[in-house]
Amino acid sequence: MSTLPTKSDILAWISDNPTLTAKRDIAKAFGIKGAARIDLKRLLKELEEEGHLEKRHKTYRDPDRLPPVSVLQVKAPNSDGDLFAKPLEWQGEGHEPIVLIIPRASDPALGEGDRILARLQLVQEGDHNYEARLIRRIGSNPHKIVGIFRKGSEGGRILPIDKGADKEWTVAADATGGAQEGELVEAEQAGPPRGRMGLPKARITMRLGDPSEPRAVSLIAIHQHGIPDDFPDDVIAEADNAEPAGLKGRKDLRDMPLVTIDPWDARDRDDACYAHADDDPKNPGGHVIWVAIADVAHYVRTGSALDSEARKRGNSSYFPDRVVPMLPDRLSGDLCSLHEGVPRACLAVRMTIDSSGTKTGQTFHRGLMRSIAALTYQQVQAAIDGTPDEQTEPLIDDVLKPLYAAYAALKSASDRRQPLDLDLPERKIEFSEEGKLTAVNFTIRLDAHRLIEEFMVLANVAAAETLIAKKTPLLFRVHEEPPPAKLETLREVADSAGLQLAKGQVLKTAHLNKLLHDAAGSDEAELINMATLRSMTQAYYSPANFGHFGLALRSYAHFTSPIRRYSDLVVHRALILAHGWGDDGLKPHEIDGLEATAEHISLTERRSMMAERDTTDRYLAAFLSDRIGAEFTGRISGVAKFGVFVKLDETGADGLVPIRNLGNEYFHFDPNSATLMGADTGMVITLGMRVTVKLIEAAPVTGGLAFDLLTLEENDMPSGPSRGGPRGRRGAPSGGGPRRKQANARKKDAKAKTKVKRRRTS
Template sequence: MSKNSASTKNDQLPRVTVLDILPDADPDELIAIPANWQSDAGEAPKIFIEVKRNDLTIPGPGERILARISKGKDQKYSARTMKILARPNRAQIGIIRLSANGARLIPIDRKQKEMQVLPEHLNGARDGDLVEVETLIKGRAMVPMAKVGKIIGNPMSEGAVSLIALHNLEIPYRFDPKTIKAAKEITSNDKIKRENWLKIPFITIDPASAKDHDDAVFAQNDPDKNNPGGFLVYVAIADVASYVTPSSALDKEAYLRGNSVYFPDRVVPMLPERISNDLCSLREGENRPAIAVKMVIDADGNKKDHSFHRVTIKVALKLSYTEAQAAFDGKPNEAAAPFIKPALAPLWQAYKAMAKAREHRAPLDLDLPERKIVLNKDGLVDRVFVPKRMEANRLIEEMMVGANVCAAQTLEKKKTPLIFRVHDSPGTEKLAVLKDFLKSLDINFSTSASIRPQHFNRILHQQKSSEHSHQVSEMVLRTQAQAEYNTQNYGHFGLNLDHYAHFTSPIRRYADLIVHRALISACKLGKDGLSNSEIEKLKPISEHISMTER
């Protein structure tokens, strides 16, 4: 089912978005504007906040809300409050300016006012430095003043640009003290009943710089004679749900953030490092709790069966993508060599079978290069390069997609409410723009039939070696709808799948954590599954995490 046929169209504002109620708004006639509205987009539209007598959530002036937007016949916006949101926990940043009259802070946020900085509060900052400050209140007049906490340095450096982006987009990058305290107090004492999978030689394959290893894989030939040439594929995912429980300080912070955010110089994690890089990271040689799916696939990569398990695993081998690819190519390093026959060879064979099924399924085959930015010691851009995309990358992607499909299918079969990862088919207007663009290159593209990924793939394949290849790929990408989280399943157009949910990255995506809890409940894997209160809130949760992702 396509979402386009049922959804209402809004020319400017998304149907669900974050709003800031004006601080001086009349409490009886609340007016709001979109949060993070960019000044170059023109004047921010004014939105009337509807409040009814029986509403459970009633906001006030100056508050931030998640709201559902509608547009009346008079073309004016109104909104109903879904949830009152907490403001991000962040410091103020600005540029230090020195003059004969002393020092002052010029805020990056134009809505904030300049503040005086006393000499003893500069902490070594020089004229032109970008700094983080805390606000002090001085004297009877309660005049706000700034005290430099951290010198970021050159405002043109990539590090400074990242921090400015964090502030402008109001992405929380500092954890609340309660959250840090909660993370420190957690121990690895696991009282949940688990299956012992310690003898299975799981392997992690990640970027060389990765610290949060949330997935591990293993495959073997299926001994069942009724599945000749088939495989058993195991995907184990860090059991974050056993540490991050509903309504806890960690859970509230993870929900607020929605996902981890990646910049060239930093990662803004969804969970504190005590959780993401330590207790939940599937480290080589250490016992770790996990939720795993065991998939039975045939010789052509088609899934015949699957089951979910709550287990304890020990990763036998940690590899980077480059190291894994070398091993698959017959050039293993010293650590990988002993695992070729028992683990790496069958893993590669299982992937090749799954690749056949993927080719037959024909998902959207957009292979645009991902550029990486390398910074020098001063935080400035040193170089930009396109890393080589290897089969080892595709192996992990294919096994994660398979695990995600299993999660959605299991929860649907057991009639457990869940948050789907959905991707709608392109709208008619975008298809018309693409058709006109392709026509200018003398490329025929019909939009009369029901559009499928293979229609785009045909064009992409035809133009792969042409001088317009990159342009065509970019335009096909822009034609696609934006994927989102939704309690209504209308399929995933890009992957060409009817059932899909995010399960494989609970360290960095809140959606996956919710799916883990749902599986725990549905498969009777423990008492720490999805609560009734969470089930009632799945729709606003899906809307919130879609917003934080954007």
């Protein structure tokens, strides 16, 4: 008869044999056979109830130890380049085990967020508890959802906040994470793609609070787009231990009257400027322009925790009510911010321009500066316009007027170069002190804004040209010319408005500017500006120089904002390397990885843009939510087979008129001309048409707006029964019968009349 082992014997054997933990393995090890297996099952059950063992997939293991083969999530490398991982199967009490990944030469490169299957070995000493060796990579992070939690009898459901999301997610009772009814939550996919009743399963990973709070809007976008908004402890520690840079090895610029000019609510100040007339007799009427930029590279060293986190974020993300910075506040708001009256480390460029605004030379310096004034755009413009305040009055003659004189010369050069001159007003969302959204306004562009833009463009060009001359690798800001298909669409839009875009020659920004100029002041101005913007390719970063089409420049790099853009930090390091200013320049492995860095930060930039746009949409929906039933004027900004998008004049908000709300007839969608045509009336709906709409729905959680279309080009929409008979909207003919031919003829005639009318009035 087999002798049963004690509970201690079983636990000790499982600990020594973590890969052999099925009941049959335990029975074989202790020679247990026959009826004795029933007693062994009882012992294992007792150990499970007492918390000493955990049964998973017919095997037993110590709940305070990780299984020998585990699923791990890779963390970001630490300052030494070591990779650690989060054990996703940890169920024990106390601190989560620390798992170090031991790479092998044959392993693929692992990145933050990767999920891997790994074999673990328990270690008894050192700064980690386990060492992991890769078996295989099983994918990146699971699909994440941000939504509203609704409690149910067996857990609950999540209603996603994404616009257009058409499915809910089920949450099991043990996967709610303590979430309460109506809370905003973050969750991840759990189990197979679809569960009971065809709905996917989710596990709540974070509770985000009350979704109706105004400040929750940007928080939704931050989590939805995966923007890191908490700094790891080691990153904060590095930033907190940083000390101000001294004068050693730097040019002393502290007596130069540099000033910062920023929005009134600026969160950081990373650029300062100064200009004066050039006293070189060989440059009559010329100017000297200084641009000084925070020396972030001094504080954020290659390979440090700060550098790893900054690269991961790629850039700061700006929202109406908050900023998610690329660097901790100790740097972004203090040591790297060019505060008034405080010595600050900088990289400065001295540029000379002739009387026509053409740059004739530049030299870069690593310096120590001290801003004499922190000014706003409105202050500076008011001072130049004759109404200075106490701060700007002493600066008018020696600081502000020379800045504007240099700007006037630069503007003449810009006018000759003709960068793309889009007129797209920027929206400004305003809040009360209590955080309540109070207004949506359009910002006014001043010459003070344009002055700083021209100075920064000049400095960015100087950085690119200097590094090219010194044959030092860098990241260029690239903007390629529009593809032919998009240009053809723009030509069709222009033609429908009675305007022309040059054809049959190499496209230049001057051609686009002529189109924009011809449309200026007309009803079609906004349409043409929007269509021109949509025809553009998206700018990106690259170690190869393909020029910047929009700015009409051959070489362009981002140098002026290293506090909020990792690209600029790379350019600073390249300048440090090129000039031999220290050991904090661009390193060989960074140069080898420039392509990957460029691709990564181009993606993070787009991620921020989408999050910022979604946040604005949600705030606008919240702002309009108490005006359901109100009528608004606007223009058609997009046409699709499911309806038309309308941009409101009052706020610039975009919303959808579903096709079912376009009158009582069937509409055919023509993707080539981006038009909808009524099957019965022959009515043609296209981009740019003036409309009056009624707001029927505003969903702050998703940012969605829905309208009824009341008038089109000041004409009422047809109402009453469809002339298509009982088949109505859905049953309208789709073939090429007589009705279709008649409708096509009406469409052609209507478009011709529209062109003639618009040409006469343009």
